Amino acid sequence: MLSRVLSSLGAMVGGRPLRAEPALREGDVTVVPSGCAHNCGGHCVLKAWVKDGRIVRLTTDERPDLDDDPQLRACPRGRSYLRRIYHPDRLLHPMMRVGARGEARFERVSWEEAIDSVAQAMVRARDRYGPAAFLNMHGTGGASLFAGSRMSQRLLNVFGGQLNHHNSYSSAAARWATPFSLGTADAGHSPDDWVNARLILLWGFNPTETVFGTNTSYRLKLARRAGARIVVIDPRFSATAQALADDWVPLRAGTDSALMDAMAFVTISEGLQDQAFLDRYCVGFDEEHLPAGAPVGASYRSYVLGLSDGIPKTPAWAEGYTQIPSERIVALAREFARTKPAALLAGLSFNRRAYGEQPVRGTVTLAAMTGNVGIPGGSPGGVSYSISRSLPIAEFPRGRNPIPESIPVFTWTDAIVRGTEMGAADGVTNLPEGQSRLRTNVRFLFNTAGNTLVNQHANVNRTVRILGDPSLVDFIVGIDQFITPSARFADVLLPAVTWFEKNDICGIWGHGHSLIFMNQAIAPLGECRTDYDICAAIADRLGVGSEFTEGKSELDWLEQMVAPAREADPSFPSFDEFRRRGVHVFKYERPHVAFREFRADPVEHPLATPSGKIEIYSQRLADMALEHVPPIPRFIPEWEGGPWDPLFEKYPLQAFGRHYQRRTHSIFDNVDWLEESQPQRIFMNPIDAAPRGIENGDLVRVFNDRGAIEIRARLTRRIIPGLVDVPQGGWWTPDERGIDQRGNVNVLTSERPTPGARGNAQHSNLVQVEKVRA
């Protein structure tokens, strides 16, 4: 302990003046190594060219570009960053609301006034409702070690606590469902293993547009070059399908489980399954391997063959739901069953649908039936993009929270409206002994570097009604770089710096293989401050400043957080050298293959499931008896999914919001270079446009009972008829009639959660589209 204190003192006293200058000079320009770490999973190098205190250019990785260590090249979003840093709308001063909440009428105030106001409101709310009335919003604007939402999370904890939340808007159902099958949600192989696959199914997985880790797409290109055939299953002919696929299987959105069931039918009826693998490693595939308590006919095989319900899940049966020609389903099933090894890599799109838990467990079942678990070039399905090889870094400490209970993050508006009615049935976890409901409604919102307060949460019109009601919400603090749709609702709005105005480290969702130091390149613009500095100032005003900072500067924290890397990897440089280089890549002896040990010896290395095996039939799920979460994965026709929903008569088009290449969620929506490159549009098939009299470029109204947007149409054959795509993340911009003019898909999405995880089902929507006539 003493030596630790001494060494940290040494670093503070002796270290700082000696710190290496991390920049290189080139003429009158200084090149500062930095990076981009928004919540796309990317971890990309950006080098800031600074001249006279201003960034004039951003270049990317210039290390040698090697197959086993490819350059970490920034995507179009990162490459446009100049236009974001110096955007004329940057929030540069603390602001206080003067109009009604949400009206976006603010008045400039001093930092002192702003901090005072926040601190007073916090004390008031704590004294009146207790700490459980505070909610730190899910915010992913920064996905670095110093991510903004972490700062306010720690602030609330040192102040007295807060209501916790779990899940995310990305992967709630997937991370909830995968462990029922595999015992863990971390089921992916490292991408350098993909070259070992002979067939790769990219199922609703579109890393070329979402990014999903720098070089994910490039790794797929290398896999293809090494001989893998790539098949994309997606209702859109995505950029991934275009650049990487040998074949494309379009299907009706949300019917993935029907396709899986039919592929299983073909596999079983043609005897193509790896029966030896199923017998040894799995529970519940057939009647002979059901858990003791399971009823007769409960196995997956019985369901698929129709022995339990009289409906064989034939390709013809699936064709009716999926709209895939049955012979195509047969061919796909045979190819997947016969090609070894094959990797089924599922994205997260189908986990954000009405019954998002089902296809997630379905992918594990298909992977198990074909024996592709635990082998190089295979994949166990589930959350299969994830790499369970964590980086040796520490998190920014969240602090101790005396409030244990936690809500599913997607239900936070319910926690405002009817929190004291919410209990286990609403997905609330960790309720303390003797407490069956939340102790208070949420009354105070802290929104740091996030846009889920309005823009990214479902059913925007409902959300803004709730937030605008001062009898429900006492106070909202916003910390942001722009007056986003969420920031509009702040009572006090505090201006934050961009990456380039602070020091931080990019560590990609906590997994992967590299760390990037983002050195401060320029002085903060205007009166902007770092999230850490802002929260430290509030803590200080609340009398808990030293508890928050522990006397540490941001660089001290960063050095502390990467300290484990030096212990784990002898090649990790000194902190100063790391800053100078900007990038450190961790080298591994071999690719990570999930469940390799389990495959080698399932008795010695059981899974973390109750049986220790892959649970195609989950007794835990059977015991939970949740509606629409059966013990075996299976297709359940969605609400707002297709013609089977009565709402289809009124709203005959499915709508979803893909991740757009030009944005990370809602970030970059206001960048002109990106609007020029990929404008916000609704994408629809000419087959759907023609009967509506809609031509390319027409202004159209997209609506359902929840709201309406007006947006220009891009007609494209790259999307299956019957589905329209309003890329998610457009900044909600209501006109005087309340009709959004920026194509915010969440005006149309539902707050109804998935049945298991209580996660977001924001891709399941029915709408109508009509031409706006002048």
Next chain:
Amino acid sequence: MTGLAFHIDVSSCSGCKACQLACKDAHGLEAGRLWRRVVEVEGGEWTRKGNAWCSTVFAYTISLSCMHCERPACMTSCPTQAIVKRADGVVAVDGGACIGCRYCGWACPYGAPQFDAATGTMSKCDFCADERDAGRPPACVSACPLRALDWGPIDQLQARHGTLAQLPPLPDGAQTGATVVISPPARMSPLSPDCVQLANDEEILR
């Protein structure tokens, strides 16, 4: 032919436009001025078969800058001889001589020269002369996340990738001697190249 050229690997281009953005960053191009643009085309069709949809749909994108032609139409159309073809093959605008009449932009079948409102002259891809002088590849090439762009002397690129210099909807490269090498998308065959349609005109026509 020995001049400098780009290799455009359409078979692995996703159309992300990192090249276009890196170009704008390197040359400080305001919105509305594109030295590099990405043309998107799509083809094929959807047909109903019972409950099912059968698709032959495909698409590809071509990252397009100046083709640094052998016989540049921009150069011959310029009334002030402000456009030159340098020894290294690069076609460049001499801003001092340019009067901003825009004839070159209209004459170029690829629309490569772009008007710079700030200087009142035409501007265009100069193959990143500054970058090459500093020993770096052109900004677009080093930006491509899928490594679908390359550059070098045209004879070397042709030896590696063939001599295709045209792909629908681009004009016939032979007219102006487009100095470029294109690798076509695998998905093109056996479909006829005539069945494709420009899909993103609002993103490229300015």
